Amino acid sequence: xxxxxxxxxxxxxxxxxxxxxxxxxxxxxxxxxxxxxxxxxxxxxxxxxxxxxxxxxxxxxxxxxxxxxxxxxxxxxxxxxxxxxxxxxxxxxxxxxxxxxxxxxxxxxxxxxxxxxxxxxxxxxxxxxxxxxxxxxxxxxxxxxxxxxxxxxxxxxxxxxxxxxxxxxxxxxxxxxxxxxxxxxxxxxxxxxxxxxxxxxxxxxxxxxxxxxxxxxxxxxxxxxxxxxxxxxxxxxxxxxxxxxxxxxxxxxxxxxxxxxxx
Numbered sequence: 581x582x583x584x585x586x587x588x589x590x591x592x593x594x595x596x597x598x599x600x601x602x603x604x605x606x607x608x609x610x611x612x613x614x615x616x617x618x619x620x621x622x623x624x625x626x627x628x629x630x631x632x633x634x635x636x637x638x639x640x641x642x643x644x645x646x647x648x649x650x651x652x653x654x655x656x657x658x659x660x661x662x663x664x665x666x667x668x669x670x671x672x673x674x675x676x677x678x679x680x681x682x683x684x685x686x687x688x689x690x691x692x693x694x695x696x697x698x699x700x701x702x703x704x705x706x707x708x709x710x711x712x713x714x715x716x717x718x719x720x721x722x723x724x725x726x727x728x729x730x731x732x733x734x735x736x737x738x739x740x741x742x743x744x745x746x747x748x749x750x751x752x753x754x755x756x757x758x759x760x761x762x763x764x765x766x767x768x769x770x771x772x773x774x775x776x777x778x779x780x781x782x783x784x785x786x787x788x789x790x791x792x793x794x795x796x797x798x799x800x801x802x803x804x805x806x807x808x809x810x811x812x813x814x815x816x817x818x819x820x821x822x823x824x825x826x827x828x829x830x831x832x833x834x835x836x837x838x839x840x841x842x843x
Contacts, residue, residue, distance in 0.1 A: 643670025
């Protein structure tokens, strides 16, 4: 007689959460382990080749275990969504701890954000690359070089946006904390809703092609290579557009949170 995998998972959750059955916990870890490989694979596509995907998987396993331990099935939240945020967070935390991203690269990212916000406030529109380069006091070609380096050396993603970026590591990720008890606090709920509204507005203001990259990558699950085929550009060009989009979004969120001046 064939067993129902969903029923077995449900039973394992009950055994672990209600009875503290460690064997049930182990079954959950094995059952959801493909999530770790999925997340590690997605992250590795934007990292230097020197970063081993197997290492990312090992970092992500800790995030999966943390997610299983803290997940509350009674809240009606899909575990996969909750776990992916925890897994990504664990991998990014470990990479940050290794401090492999050059300080000069991080400094350039901050300069881009500051220039973008300053120009947007003055011009009341999204500034062009040439205008951002002029604000930064560099040639447009140098700006493109900086964006290329950021694309290949920085783990810039929506996780960086929510956490306030690598330079504000003490800020919690509202998305990963939704199922926690703290999320019941009305202030926390309001702040999370406000951040989502700010981010949604910032996405809407993106240049059309960057908005398309964000939609295809984060909502449709396409890889950078697949997006390049859709847009008719190279994978490296898509990577650069993704980096610019996230820097713009992060700048707008930083400004709203008081990290950057906003008009």
